Amino acid sequence: MPEKQKQKRRTFTAEFKQSAVDLIAKQGYSINAASESLGVDATTLRTWHRKLATPQPPLAEDATVAELKAENSRLRRELQRVEMEREILKKATAYFAKESM
Template sequence: MPENPRQPRRVHSDEFKRSAVELVTKKGYTIKQAADAVAVAPRSIRDWIKKFDASAIPASVGSSNDALIAENRRLKKALLQAEMERDILKKATAYFAKESK
């Protein structure tokens, strides 16, 4: 009778896990896309998000008001950060364009 050909369990460093979480939280990947990118199960990514960045778990349909409010706060904060970065890049572009003339 053949044995179960299961692969040995892989162990990932915390740095690897945090990088995978950043794909979802900072780069905009879906959990499935991030899982495919780093060759792990989507369930692993979800677990790592809970472990390293619980605030980044998107609220789903039927979520409580508290979860939706927390997600709204998180998204507003992320939007402000993105707008600030965009403004800095605009100013830098204008400065370097003026310098090169």
């Protein structure tokens, strides 16, 4: 049986990551389209986007109902993600506290 070749983990510069995020945020590419064109996994690109994309400013008081609904939906998704991350951190903290005793 041939031995599996161990693939070297690719590393990317900060400039490359920011350029990839700019494709999505500023040029309107979807994550999947940007992923295919850059040769980077979509999950990795999604993580970079979450970390590096500039947060959207709150809407002005004269925003339309549709804009407010869209922002509300976005904020709910973000809240759900942050709450899930917090729960994971709580569990990890409890696990490592238990291990150190």
